[in-house]
Amino acid sequence: MPFSHVYGAPPPELAEIAEDARQFSPLFPGADDLAALAPGQLPDLVLLAPPGVLERRFALALALRALAPGAPLRVLAPKDRGGSRLAKELAELSCPCNPSAKRHHRICDAAAQGDAQAIEKAIEAGAPRFSEELGLWTQPGVFSWDRIDPGSDLLMRHFPDFEGRGADLGCGLGLLAHAILRSPRVSELLLVDIDRRAIDCCRRNVADARAQFFWADARDFRAPPLDFVVMNPPFHDHGAESKALGLAFIDTAAALLRPGGQCCMVANRHLPYEAALAKKFRRVTPVAETAGYKIFEARK
Numbered sequence: 563m564p565f566s567h568v569y570g571a572p573p574p575e576l577a578e579i580a581e582d583a584r585q586f587s588p589l590f591p592g593a594d595d596l597a598a599l600a601p602g603q604l605p606d607l608v609l610l611a612p613p614g615v616l617e618r619r620f621a622l623a624l625a626l627r628a629l630a631p632g633a634p635l636r637v638l639a640p641k642d643r644g645g646s647r648l649a650k651e652l653a654e655l656s657c658p659c660n661p662s663a664k665r666h667h668r669i670c671d672a673a674a675q676g677d678a679q680a681i682e683k684a685i686e687a688g689a690p691r692f693s694e695e696l697g698l699w700t701q702p703g704v705f706s707w708d709r710i711d712p713g714s715d716l717l718m719r720h721f722p723d724f725e726g727r728g729a730d731l732g733c734g735l736g737l738l739a740h741a742i743l744r745s746p747r748v749s750e751l752l753l754v755d756i757d758r759r760a761i762d763c764c765r766r767n768v769a770d771a772r773a774q775f776f777w778a779d780a781r782d783f784r785a786p787p788l789d790f791v792v793m794n795p796p797f798h799d800h801g802a803e804s805k806a807l808g809l810a811f812i813d814t815a816a817a818l819l820r821p822g823g824q825c826c827m828v829a830n831r832h833l834p835y836e837a838a839l840a841k842k843f844r845r846v847t848p849v850a851e852t853a854g855y856k857i858f859e860a861r862k
Contacts, residue, residue, distance in 0.1 A: 565636065569596070569621060570610030576667055577608045577636055588703075588758040591777050595758070596624040597685075604629045607674075611639040611648060617703035618644050619651055620688025623681040626657055629674035638669040655680050690763060698735045699766040701759045705734045705796070713855045714738060714794050717828040720849050720857050724748050726789030729818060731780040731811055732756075736764040738792055743770050752788075754780050781810040787820035794828045809838050816842035816862060825860040 564578040570587045572579065585593040586607075607625050611618045622637065629635060637652065637659070639645035645668030649661045652670055656677035659670035690701040693708070700707045706714070714734075718741045725747035730738050733753040742751055753768065754776045755761050761777045776783065780793075795811035797804060808829060815825045825843065829835050831854050839846045843860035850857045 565606050565608040565634075567604050567607045568609075569607065569625065570612075572608055572610040572636075572638055573665065573667070576638055576664060576669060579608060589756055591756060591758070591779060593758070596621070596628050599628040601627050602630045604633060606634045608636040609638075611637055611644050612703060613639070613643040614703055615644070615647075616688045618647075619655075619684040620702065622651060623655060623676075623684035623688075626655055626674055626676040627681050627685070631675060633674045635672045635674045636669065637672070638667050640666055641668050642666075655684065690759070696735070696737075698737065699763040700735055701763060704757055704760045704763060705732070707735070710737065711794065712853060713828045713830070716850065716852065716855050717792070717794060717826065717857055721792075721826065722824070722859070724790050724824075726750075727786075728752070728788055728790035728792065729754060729783075729785065731783070731791060731793040731814060732795060733764055734760050734794075736767040738794070739764070739768045739770075739773060742792065743768070743772060748772060750774065752776060752785055754778055754783050756780065780814055781807075783814060783818075785818055788818045788823060789820065790824045790826070791815040791818055792826045797830060797833055805833055805835070808833060808835055812838050812842055815860075819862045821862055823862045825858075825862070827858050827860070828855055829858075830854060831856050 564580040566580045566583050568579050568583045586596045587593055609625055637648055648668055648670045652659050657672050657675050659672035662669045688702050693700050724742055724745050727750040729752040731754050733755045751773050753764055756779045758777050761775050765775055793811050795808040797808055839860050843862050845861040847859045849859050
């Protein structure tokens with residue numbers, strides 16, 4: 563029988579999933595939240611485990627809490643992205659499994675069970691928390707959840723004085739938004755992120771009536787014409803480096819901006835975005851290049 567509940571996007575050759583399966587990953591806009599389910603509610607679940615330790619244990623614990631006792635659970639991950647630890651981590655939650663390997667993945671099949679105290683401890687360790695160091699609400703699994711990203715920090719230090727309506731594509735915890743909204747001439751800021759956890763934290767971190775929050779894929783996001791866009795695009799897709807994400811962000815920024823609108827972007831120095839920017843924008847100005855990063859200002 564195919565699984566009717568899914569977390570993430572397991573390879574179809576490793577798990578049969580119903581076409582109308584209910585999604586629970588925070589990286590799928592519109593998905594349901596495992597943490598919001600009453601205990602013992604789910605009849606089955608297949609879970610592509612996240613790579614981060616705290617994030618992965620949090621997802622495993624939420625799954626075991628949400629599943630009915632004895633319900634079928636399949637957990638899998640690439641062996642070099644947490645898969646080799648899955649059986650041990652399930653055992654630490656008192657859920658024995660039948661491990662196997664296929665297509666560079668480790669697969670654990672189990673009948674849902676677990677120690678309630680261990681499950682709650684793992685949930686607490688991966689839950690949202692206020693970071694005194696960052697001065698922000700954060701959660702394991704969100705981009706740069708426990709440190710200030712150096713690329714974002716460099717971008718902030720080269721911000722112009724923004725005005726009008728703008729967007730932060732891939733807003734994360736809202737770090738850039740704080741700097742942007744210091745300008746009283748900014749009338750509206752659209753904060754966009756594909757990660758529900760980031761948007762939830764951002765709502766708590768950015769207490770400004772000019773901010774609007776969108777749990778959405780920036781690659782598909784559209785809005786009425788904007789005066790400015792800022793972005794620090796991701797460049798990894800499922801663990802592998804990919805310039806395609808940054809190129810898609812550039813396309814979105816160009817589509818969102820009015821003629822004469824401004825895009826401020828930071829990228830790792832080795833990523834070749836110059837040609838794409840030149841194709842989409844009337845003028846592209848290198849602003850800074852240091853510590854492995856480069857900043858561009860582009861005018862449409």
